[in-house]
Amino acid sequence: MSQIDIGAPSGVGETVEGPLYETARKVYPRAISGFYRQVKWAALLVGLSIYYLLPFVRWDRGPDEPTQAVLVDLEHRRFYFFWIELWPQEVYYFTGLLIIAALSLFLMNALAGRVWCGYLCPQTVWTDLFFSVERWIEGDRRERLRKDAGPHGSNWWSQKIAKHAIWLAIAWWTGGAWVLYFADAPHLVWSLLTLQAPLVAYGAIGTLTFTTYFFAGFMREQVCLYMCPWPRIQASLTDEYALNVSYHYDRGEPRVSLKKAKAVQAQGGKAGDCIDCNYCVEVCPTGVDIRQGASLGCIQCGLCIDACDSVMERIGRPTRLIAYNTDLNIRRHHQGLPPVYKLIRPRTLLYSAIIALVGAVMLYTLTSRSLTTLAVIHDRNPLYVRTSDGSIRNGYELRIANKAPRARRFWLELTGLEAKVEVVGAGASKVASFEVGPDQTREVRVLVTTSEAPADPATSVNFAIVGSDDRVAAEAKDFFRASAQ
Amino acid sequence: MAEGHPHFDAKTGRTTTGHEWDGIQELNTPLPRWWLWTFYACIIWAFGYWVLYPAWPLVTGSTQGLFGWHARNAVTQDVADLKSLRAPSTAKLETASLEDIEKSPELLTIARAQATALFANNCAPCHGAGGGGAKGYPNLNADRWLWGGTLKEIQTTITHGARWDADKDTHSSLMPSFGKDGILKQPEIVATANYVRSLSGLPTEAGADLALGKKTFADNCAACHGDDGKGNKEMGAPNLTTKVWLYGPELSDIVNRITVGGGGQMPAWGLKLNGEEIKALTVFVHSLGGGQ
Numbered sequence: 001m002s003q004i005d006i007g008a009p010s011g012v013g014e015t016v017e018g019p020l021y022e023t024a025r026k027v028y029p030r031a032i033s034g035f036y037r038q039v040k041w042a043a044l045l046v047g048l049s050i051y052y053l054l055p056f057v058r059w060d061r062g063p064d065e066p067t068q069a070v071l072v073d074l075e076h077r078r079f080y081f082f083w084i085e086l087w088p089q090e091v092y093y094f095t096g097l098l099i100i101a102a103l104s105l106f107l108m109n110a111l112a113g114r115v116w117c118g119y120l121c122p123q124t125v126w127t128d129l130f131f132s133v134e135r136w137i138e139g140d141r142r143e144r145l146r147k148d149a150g151p152h153g154s155n156w157w158s159q160k161i162a163k164h165a166i167w168l169a170i171a172w173w174t175g176g177a178w179v180l181y182f183a184d185a186p187h188l189v190w191s192l193l194t195l196q197a198p199l200v201a202y203g204a205i206g207t208l209t210f211t212t213y214f215f216a217g218f219m220r221e222q223v224c225l226y227m228c229p230w231p232r233i234q235a236s237l238t239d240e241y242a243l244n245v246s247y248h249y250d251r252g253e254p255r256v257s258l259k260k261a262k263a264v265q266a267q268g269g270k271a272g273d274c275i276d277c278n279y280c281v282e283v284c285p286t287g288v289d290i291r292q293g294a295s296l297g298c299i300q301c302g303l304c305i306d307a308c309d310s311v312m313e314r315i316g317r318p319t320r321l322i323a324y325n326t327d328l329n330i331r332r333h334h335q336g337l338p339p340v341y342k343l344i345r346p347r348t349l350l351y352s353a354i355i356a357l358v359g360a361v362m363l364y365t366l367t368s369r370s371l372t373t374l375a376v377i378h379d380r381n382p383l384y385v386r387t388s389d390g391s392i393r394n395g396y397e398l399r400i401a402n403k404a405p406r407a408r409r410f411w412l413e414l415t416g417l418e419a420k421v422e423v424v425g426a427g428a429s430k431v432a433s434f435e436v437g438p439d440q441t442r443e444v445r446v447l448v449t450t451s452e453a454p455a456d457p458a459t460s461v462n463f464a465i466v467g468s469d470d471r472v473a474a475e476a477k478d479f480f481r482a483s484a485q
Numbered sequence: 486m487a488e489g490h491p492h493f494d495a496k497t498g499r500t501t502t503g504h505e506w507d508g509i510q511e512l513n514t515p516l517p518r519w520w521l522w523t524f525y526a527c528i529i530w531a532f533g534y535w536v537l538y539p540a541w542p543l544v545t546g547s548t549q550g551l552f553g554w555h556a557r558n559a560v561t562q563d564v565a566d567l568k569s570l571r572a573p574s575t576a577k578l579e580t581a582s583l584e585d586i587e588k589s590p591e592l593l594t595i596a597r598a599q600a601t602a603l604f605a606n607n608c609a610p611c612h613g614a615g616g617g618g619a620k621g622y623p624n625l626n627a628d629r630w631l632w633g634g635t636l637k638e639i640q641t642t643i644t645h646g647a648r649w650d651a652d653k654d655t656h657s658s659l660m661p662s663f664g665k666d667g668i669l670k671q672p673e674i675v676a677t678a679n680y681v682r683s684l685s686g687l688p689t690e691a692g693a694d695l696a697l698g699k700k701t702f703a704d705n706c707a708a709c710h711g712d713d714g715k716g717n718k719e720m721g722a723p724n725l726t727t728k729v730w731l732y733g734p735e736l737s738d739i740v741n742r743i744t745v746g747g748g749g750q751m752p753a754w755g756l757k758l759n760g761e762e763i764k765a766l767t768v769f770v771h772s773l774g775g776g777q
Contacts, residue, residue: 020516021517023518024517024519219519222519226517226520379617379626380615381614381615381616381617382613383617385617385627385775386627387627387728387729388627388628388724388727388729389727393626395615395773395774425589425590434590442590443597445772
């Protein structure tokens with residue numbers, strides 16, 4: 001212990017002793033089975049299955065349209081998600097998705113802590129997968145510790161090579177699945193196999209192979225401890241009502257071994273339920289001691305709960321010495337008060353309300369959006385033209401998006417003004433019409449001419465495009481200007 | 486890092502840096518060593534950068550780097566890539582006639598898209614962003630043309646310009662300075678200006694001598710502007726009977742034109758742009774609305 005010296009200011013001129021950098025302590029997590037382990041397996045299985053198989057799911061959109069259910073078509077600038085097709089100008093749907101994603105993280109955190117970190121985060125899932133490969137080849141914690149301590153014979157080397165080979169294969173498959181979302185999956189698999197795929201595909205696979213291998217094989221908990229911003233953010237978002245993986249120190253302390261417990265109790269002392277077997281620390285994938293309280297390193301995966309429960313069952317003490325609980329309840333238990341759970345709090349209500357609102361707005365705009373859009377851009381220079389016979393003409397740029405998977409012809413109708421309407425390139429026919437290709441945008445220049453200037457310097461006009469079914473497919477308002485003012 | 490260390494914090498089980506402010510001590514939280522190695526790797530990367538890419542400023546320039554990379558070359562390369570990407574489209578513009586380009590929705594779209602950029606770069610400074618023109622700079626949206634408004638005539642004007650000495654085929658005719666050179670006297674000029682206004686139905690000054698104006702016009706102006714004032718596109722002489730005025734319809738505007746004469750200048754774009762670019766621009770200008 002440092003001496004407490006109130007008089008003299010300390011710190012001035014002193015230097016820090018010891019190293020400025022610490023070597024990462026390698027974590028050797030021990031195998032465990034139990035409820036939370038099952039949850040983690042289920043999350044891993046579901047998550048990875050979706051990730052690896054989704055590109056192969058087909059969806060019928062009609063002829064000449066991609067058949068892949070989920071496809072990011074960068075070349076043609078389209079995003080397909082089952083029945084939804086998004087154009088670049090609809091990218092705001094992703095803004096909505098990101099808002100919902102962020103708020104879902106906040107909500108999860110307010111209800112049950114780092115659910116994302118413990119069960120769903122790709123870093124957790126892939127590291128978990130790599131751990132299980134490691135355990136399968138090199139054995140459990142004790143064996144791995146012994147083998148790594150040496151001596152390193154041919155057996156040690158062959159096991160290491162086998163492990164890294166499988167890791168690399170998983171990593172390669174991870175990158176391989178990623179690129180399948182950007183092109184027709186079956187075709188791309190074939191062209192990858194026959195070395196006919198574009199270079200960028202191999203580049204992406206190579207990069208993701210490296211990052212997966214490196215982050216899940218070597219960096220592991222270091223990513224959570226030093227790289228990820230979420231532990232810091234969530235630490236400032238949590239409150240005393242949030243469920244967290246917690247050690248019930250009120251029940252566990254003081255730690256006394258099973259043998260000594262009776263002797264201590266016989267002398268009238270208190271012996272806590274924790275027998276200090278260290279199992280909770282040994283199973284932890286980030287090497288944290290949960291008994292020291294919540295920390296940045298704890299991803300709250302619940303494996304220490306499984307470990308502690310298995311010990312408590314064996315020695316006949318009540319389980320859930322480590323459990324999901326709130327800071328408040330542990331404190332209340334200490335004071336002999338009953339636990340309180342408040343899932344409905346202002347913040348959980350607010351998060352849920354915003355998620356529901358954003359979701360509803362997105363759903364509404366998605367279901368109510370039209371297959372046809374019309375944008376009218378009035379010429380800025382000149383605002384109007386006086387032709388040689390004194391007529392007034394306005395020029396407009398019309399942009400028509402046809403989101404239907406077939407070519408469509410539209411007839412242009414102008415209301416609000418008695419005027420001659422011409423479509424440049426379509427001839428000065430009385431019926432101005434034009435065709436827009438399937439899933440395409442077309443721009444046409446439209447000239448509107450009146451023989452005399454309207455009394456209103458800016459007459460409100462309405463452009464409508466009518467489809468072959470005689471229904472108005474899209475409308476847009478603009479002005480007919482007869483004055484520069 | 487244990488108890489017995491001079492700066493040990495019992496609460497966290499860690500050492501402190503030994504620094505203390507108002508009773509608060511700073512925990513010693515060392516960075517991971519891999520972070521240090523990443524930092525060193527970045528420094529080595531930087532050295533590589535210095536050698537391979539332009540990096541150090543010198544008195545008159547900078548070190549060039551072994552790769553010979555230069556931002557200007559990168560832009561040139563990007564432009565070349567874009568050109569080769571557009572080559573199939575531009576090849577179509579080259580072979581198609583102006584009329585065919587305007588008739589085909591596909592070619593018209595290509596031509597207008599290409600010409601929008603060309604127009605903004607080359608034509609907009611005088612004719613305005615949308616070809617709206619200004620006093621002395623023709624409005625390309627209107628249907629009155631000094632040198633003719635058919636596709637062919639627009640192409641010729643863009644290629645050779647107006648009063649541009651570097652091109653011998655340029656439109657070269659010039660309006661005389663009737664007032665400045667003393668060819669006409671002030672009352673004759675005012676009378677002529679009034680007469681010119683009457684040609685397009687604009688009101689004339691009270692007491693204007695339209696007869697003198699008409700005679701002066703017939704003697705001096707009709708050679709180029711025609712007996713009826715309808716102009717002559719061979720001479721670039723505007724039609725004076727319309728509602729479109731290049732220099733303004735006011736009496737003072739017209740008096741000024743007759744006094745000073747002359748005419749605007751336009752570069753011969755054939756000297757700078759290639760044939761396919763001029764074709765695109767021709768169709769673009771023609772499609773603005775006033776093409777004939």
